[in-house]
Amino acid sequence: MYAPTTMTDFNPSKPVASPVEKLKLEWAYGYRGRDGRNNLYLLPTGEMIYFIAAVIVLYNVDEQIQRHYTGHNDDVKSLSVHPDKITIASGQVAGHDKKEGKPHIRIWNSLSLQTLHVLGLGHFDRAVSCIAFSKFDGGQYLCAVDEANEHIMSVWHWQKETKLIESKTSADPVLACDFHPGDKNIIVTCGKGHISFWNFENNILTKKQGIYEKHEKPKFVNCIAFASNGDVMSGDSNGNIQIWGRGTNKISHVILNAHDGTVFTICSLPDGNFLSGGKDRNIIKWDANYKKTASSKLDEVYGSIRMLSCEKGSQIIVGTTKNNILMGSFDLQWSPVVYGHVEELWGLAVHPTQHQFLTAGEDKNVFLWDAHKHSIVWQKCVPEGAHSAIFHPNGNFFVIGLNSGRWIVFEIASQQIISSHTDGNEQIECLSFSPDGAYLGVGSRDNIIYVYNITEEGRKYSRVGRCIGHSSFVTHIDWSVDSQYLQSNSGDYEILYWNGANCKQISSVSQLRDVEWATNNCTLAFNVCGIWPEGADGTDINACCRAPRAHNLLASADDFGKVNLFRYPCYQPRANCHTFSGHSSHVTNVQFVHDDSKLLSTGGKDTSILQWNVSA
Template sequence: SAEGEYIKMFMRGRPITMFIPSDVQNYDDIRTELPPEKLKLEWVYGYRGRDCRANVYLLPTGEIVYFIASVVVLFNYEERTQRHYLGHTDCVKCLAVHPDKIRIATGQLAGVDKDGRPLQPHVRVWDSVSLVTLQVVGLGTFERGVGCLDFSKADSGTHLCVIDDSNEHMLTVWDWQRKSKIAEIKTTNEVVLAVEFHPTDANTIITCGKSHIFFWTWSSNSLSRKQGIFGKYEKPKFVQCLAFLGNGDVLTGDSGGIILIWGKTTVESTAGKGPKGVYQISKQIKAHDGSVFTLCQMRNGMLLTGGGKDRKIILWDHDMNPEREIEVPDQYGTIRAVAEGKADQFLVGTSRNFVLRGTFNDGFVVEVQGHTDELWGLASHPFKDLFLTCAQDRQVCMWNSVDHTLEWTRLLDEPGHCADFHPSGAVVAIGTHSGRWFVLDAETRDLVSIHTDGNEQLSVMRYSVDGTLLAVGSHDNFIYLYVVTENGRKYSRYGKCT
């Protein structure tokens, strides 16, 4: 609706006010219909590793599957191509691959649609070859979001178990093809970090998290819980991850750097022994300095573990002796996900949102990288296939939009909020959240100029078309104007608009 000198539009339920330029006599005369063209997603930069786990896998198609925001990316690193699953309506937080390695389940948070109406958290099961959605599970069941999920293995992936983000961390078991919920139970008010079906015992589901591991017996619509007893072993602050040995024993990795092997007792209850059919600790292995963050069972039955603080990936033989190890370089952050790759390669997702591909002999190559905190500023180069981003993580990144690579990155003293290129393309201006703004050389990334306007965040920077003026828009409701000379290298304050 046009009201006098401004137009009001609604985006995601919030009113946005836009002022009509003063030289427009009548807005209705220049009003146009939406163009018929539609945008198609071409490339997604980045990966969500910082607050997720176990979310990088290699598919038989040769694609690495991972997610960021509401998009699940299938990236073929050899062909340098991406495909995208776009069924989700808000941030994806977890991912599980079906035993057939083709179907995938992804769980999302609650959100709001473009009109501000609430969107319910749910799980989507989809085909990674055709990208067709096969089923939407759990609408109206999950609270806040989906924390973790797993396909059953002993019955060829007929069932799906899900832990939601509610206070009680509800465990639900689904016949996902029929969309029917079979069983449901509260797990714990503590954080739950993983849920897995036992690979050979169809009736066993295991959950773990803060100071606990629970072994659930699932029978038709009932779930009964047995708590794992640590006994003489130190109780960890967090049981972080699960895996299974070929004999059915359960492995847990915890925040103390320990791997515990849990075996099922077979004898009837005798003095000093636990009851029959209960999982008890049979062995303890000191695996990492800091936590054991992820466990990855390999095709050959050996095990890869990823450490938190020590950033090490260790290969363990069938008798759980360490065979090889490699350290992930500090600049990539800590390990959040490890998966087996082609041949002797493995894939690593990190806390600084890198996806790495590596071997014990040759080290790592970066396959995916991006920002590590909220992205605020975006500017496209006036005539080259380049664009620049700046974010809450203080990183400024220059990206090549043809080969989808990072040209350069530079760390600012504070978070970047907005950016604009000078029309010459020689420099780029970046506004921060404190009122300071920087001008960088677009090729060398050297600092050209630095100024401060107000002490609130700068929301927009714009050069005039001829490059002789720069307008700096601040949260303090002033627009600061500068005269620009020397091709964007010299700035003198001209005034401020209210």
Template structure:
């Protein structure tokens, strides 16, 4: 039904555009008719041979007008499917004007969008689109995936912590504070394990889909943590939905995998050959962990919802024994397990217990935590660490499970998700609120990695410093330092933030919220210096004018609210309201002189506003074709038309941002990609550089003030990627736009239409 409804909406849009074209042609004929009558009254046929120089001039003009009217009367074919391919359409002359101009029409979901070519382009067809000389190199990854993944933090002999977020496995040197990145995965990484040699790593990914909606095959990568070279790709085309858990045998010769299918298939693979050794259906219930018995690689244990299974592998066949809880109450979840030095199996469950198992039966119960035991970690001397959920405690146990020490991590970091032993004293702790902590029982713990814990949309870079601000559905507003790669501060709001913008003086930042409310924060004190409410729907864009005298607030109620800004960004008074869009505001930009605004909306409109004239809608969009813009974040416009792929949906591009040098434009798309295009890129199929790393739709991109770095923000993957901008040359966008020779010829164009 949804598909049929969308098809009907597209047909209605096409009919509307056809009707608009027909009315335009009728108006043109009505304009030509008085001229033809005047010529006939004068006793002269506009098509008869001329008798003088003057009559030759009049006749040639009329013939040209007749030919133009005939051309316009020709039926225009509409696209049969949604497309963004531009169509060259003649546009009518203004009264003052001008001969060598035309417009470009592109279609999105069947809706025609007309864009006018700037005056300095004499021949649009001769424009050459090339990929930019600038390139991106991944510099830093902010965040950690602890919210919904287990056993995903390890410490390497190299001094690096290895963990993952989105499609990137991060190797973070905890002393040097440097990062390396393994980036061969094509979708979100879901699990991780370390080889017994402490060098090789196995990481499994989810399936995901490509830009056409086709499923991508999940797999496991075995790679060298020293060189970042992929050694083996395991199970491509075998696993369903994704890889949930992986584990190496004690010798490292075999790899055990649990996939995300309904049956949670358990399979064993030869690591050197990459071949499957055995496979069996494990259970229809959730499986949380899998591992080989370190003393016997033919024995494998799995645990999850209400079960512990003891598997034996013999001649390629699995046999299974179910763990017997006996006199103990069966817990709802078995969250984790480890092997003690004596060979016993120790499990942590949702009742807060550590159970000791002997030959598939629970022998001893130790009450460890209030709430779930989320993780267990064995120490070299035979001791044990346990991490709690509800109580957020880390407890150190002796070999015979006598409690020795305990500490509690701060509430703001969430529960303990996983623990990695550094040297017997120092620990790394991954938490459920996507933080990695470092510390000891005696000194406490500090965060060395932090991130958002829910979908993010708001991103803004400081106008003169190397800092940026983010906000999202987790109600957190965070200020980050791009040089020191750390979180400067973070505050929690009552509602979630969706957009942000720095005042040009850099002292305050405005944040738009989900309820129509917005606030202005002082960067130093973090205090709210001003707040207001516009409508009762979410806000989508906050943008200051270049001199900081105005603030434009774009809302989902279809209005743009304009405020006067005084007292260095601390006082705001309503100036006016831009009323004219028929759908919610998505993007907007100020002109360089601070007098005009260009805006986009959810129904793919491009409108222009004269703010100085009282927020007046400029109905003749042709007059804005040569206007220069202080920023370019609107996804629809002549200068960025080439970023849209043929067949694009109107929601395929979430955000774009032009560099301050006006040389390149970065694009955030709905297919986990960041693109870098030459700016301007007004022709279809413009070439770009494409970059992977995000594991969900990329919601925003923004250049730092010096264009040295680009920030990109994932939505559901809660990941922020910081890219270093490499290369580049001299020259700006105006030189490239005007690169077509002024002597190039162009067909005469008719009178510009208003909209």
């Protein structure tokens, strides 16, 4: 890498301060419904509470306002609301950092978002998979189950931050735990192949296994709830709902084939009725005598029903396995209020002139989002998993790169396919239009960059040639401001330069040292080399981007769930930066909107999209 000829006083040891600007989380798109449980509730404030990645979202749908609790540093796995409806407990998985990332529980105030207590640092193994406040005594105790080999259940006096007792529960996963609302010191747990009734007295836990007798024992007991008369209700993988007599470990009644397939959730209603939801996408209302009184079925596009929640009134909120949240009732249609990707997410593109952006994921979903209204404009399905996305500079077209080597051009207004091409048979890693809109660079996992000439204002694409020279897959492409040259990075940390018009490699790198690059999205380049932390390997930074208008900021996405903000240019080794948490897995992409006012970031396995405000 060569410094520009104008830089005569370059001193790599001279420290550079972090930027004045910082990021504040404005909106979190998505919901963890695919594998989350007991993670969606309504609060008296009118907000629904749920989690995605390491963020707990408090979302008021009527006022279109989100607040966020960001005390966790990795995936939130469990959630419980105290009987006072203000205090919240949330549990997380083991994080990236061996010292700071231990699984633990945080108790916090949902009005002020202040952390009140931290429980269990060093006590839990792998993750806190389910938690529950006691109810009979006004919420004095907290029960938690971790993901150790024997799934240890512990009971805490949470205000004193002391563990009272712990016990092994089962070698199989535990999916739910809850205190009985009407009987003191009774805890119920359920999971793979079991339901257990615990008595917690004088700091001793005693267990009775649920006895099925003549009834078929299910492979999984997925959920529990409490009837108005104190009976325990459980839903299983056979589609049945069992009623366990209050104070016993025996079945008093069974609703056979309540659902076609697994029952994922049961929700008790204040009037003594209850709801159930399952894999068959049916929401069913039952009366106190276990008779069906109403039912409704969600469209297939939303997925199965993971979680149901309802407070006073008829409004029901539904969390689904395709990471959507819907609101509605049996009298009204179900309206989606939260959309999300379900599988790994890498594709992100911002509109060149509007506050809109695209995301494209392995789940074959492409969303166009409105960053002002925090809503989707439309959702589209592509034929296979998508990995990359970009807008044409005129803002009228966009391109989606797929896993098979195919890439498709769409018109935004009609969402119709304008053009479709296939280059190689491996994943399209990255896409880049030249600033004048005349060329498209297509970076493939087959180590080649395919260059296309564009005519008819973005409608017609004809191949110019192939840039062959990388010895690993192409990770990033950037055009020069004058649309003449390309620079590219690859999986083995190469930086190569090319003539865009004839696809010839430029081996005399020094002659391009003064070239100005359009986006500076190559993670390996002179003006961005300071984003690499000490000891990093070449895979630790997944993406970077420069503020497109002011050119004063540089953001990076790393493998540790962090979004980092630097001054630009950023050529001092291990430059100072501001670091922001919210994602839990590797952050796959970052992009500023066209006027630098917001930054968007995507999480890979956590499937989240976080929108940050940029302000001094």
